[in-house]
Amino acid sequence: MANVSRVPRIMTSPSPAPSPNERTILITGCSSGIGHCAAHALAHRGYRVFATARREEDVARLREEGLEALPLDLADSTSIQMAVDTVLEATGGRLDALFNNGAYGQPGAVEDLTRDVLRQQLETNLLGWLELTNLVIPVMREQGAGRIVQNSSVLGLVALPFRGAYNCSKFALEGLTDTLRLELHGSGVQVSLIEPGPISSRFRANAHAALAAHIDRENSVFREQYAAAEQRLTKAGPAAPFTLPSEAVVRKLIHALESPRPRARYYVTVPTYLFGTLRRVLPTRGLDWVLRGVSRGENR
Numbered sequence: 001m002a003n004v005s006r007v008p009r010i011m012t013s014p015s016p017a018p019s020p021n022e023r024t025i026l027i028t029g030c031s032s033g034i035g036h037c038a039a040h041a042l043a044h045r046g047y048r049v050f051a052t053a054r055r056e057e058d059v060a061r062l063r064e065e066g067l068e069a070l071p072l073d074l075a076d077s078t079s080i081q082m083a084v085d086t087v088l089e090a091t092g093g094r095l096d097a098l099f100n101n102g103a104y105g106q107p108g109a110v111e112d113l114t115r116d117v118l119r120q121q122l123e124t125n126l127l128g129w130l131e132l133t134n135l136v137i138p139v140m141r142e143q144g145a146g147r148i149v150q151n152s153s154v155l156g157l158v159a160l161p162f163r164g165a166y167n168c169s170k171f172a173l174e175g176l177t178d179t180l181r182l183e184l185h186g187s188g189v190q191v192s193l194i195e196p197g198p199i200s201s202r203f204r205a206n207a208h209a210a211l212a213a214h215i216d217r218e219n220s221v222f223r224e225q226y227a228a229a230e231q232r233l234t235k236a237g238p239a240a241p242f243t244l245p246s247e248a249v250v251r252k253l254i255h256a257l258e259s260p261r262p263r264a265r266y267y268v269t270v271p272t273y274l275f276g277t278l279r280r281v282l283p284t285r286g287l288d289w290v291l292r293g294v295s296r297g298e299n300r
Contacts, residue, residue, distance in 0.1 A: 023100060024049075024096050025048070025096060025098070026095060029050055030102075032053055033246055039062070041112060044258075050070060050090075052071065070086055075123040075124050099256055101151040103124060104206045106120070107165075107207050107208075109220065109222045113164060118165050147190050147191075149193075150194070152170050154271055154272040154276075155167050155170050160291055190262050192264060193266070197271035197275075244269050248268050249269065278290060
């Protein structure tokens with residue numbers, strides 16, 4: 001598991017580190033995992049990083065770690081607006097990059113999801129990202145330059161059972177981001193997607209809490225599968241084969257931020273490369289067979 005309490009040292013191809021006044025970035029979901037790793041790595045690289053988290057105690061901890069941190073709740077429009085206002089006031093109205101990362105996974109079979117539970121998933125994983133992004137786009141258009149990087153998932157490429165809400169949020173994010181990239185062509189604003197597979201983080205712990213809070217497991221026809229999922233979400237060690245640390249995502253993030261020609265998509269981990277390929281070459285029934293097998297295997 002990645003040790004999120006340390007400051008990571010990201011090894012990349014040599015390039016001059018920009019000064020804090022040259023490049024600024026706003027990152028969501030910095031309390032742990034990928035966002036926490038990215039905030040420290042980019043600050044070490046010379047960026048002026050505005051690290052955000054939903055809970056005040058996490059914001060305080062990030063500040064103790066030496067980061068410029070502020071609260072941002074992606075399910076709250078007022079919080080989003082206040083965070084953007086604070087950043088722009090601090091930078092004199094400039095923002096060079098946005099890394100949309102804050103998200104969680106709501107487990108549960110589609111037939112066990114209520115409208116309110118799905119709405120909560122979309123508020124954080126999609127609609128909050130849209131609102132935040134739309135607030136910073138005019139700033140970047142005025143500058144004639146900017147980078148928007150969206151942290152998607154392999155589950156924005158293929159679906160797995162009992163992840164319908166999360167699949168829905170990431171599939172929607174992929175479509176929205178592809179459209180945004182086309183619309184921003186020629187503006188100087190570059191848009192990229194990062195699509196990780198399993199990454200060491202608190203994702204499993206947060207998913208287990210969401211399962212317990214929002215799914216009526218005892219009265220579901222899938223109660224046996226939920227029992228197996230609970231074991232998977234609470235066991236120690238990597239959640240799945242080929243799990244990588246958060247630094248693997250940050251390497252791709254740095255390329256998306258600094259390359260003169262950033263890619264539209266960045267795959268991370270073997271499962272993303274594998275399923276990205278299988279989606280293109282297999283018929284739907286064949287891919288379904290593979291994905292059902294993966295689901296059975298992970299809950300053994």
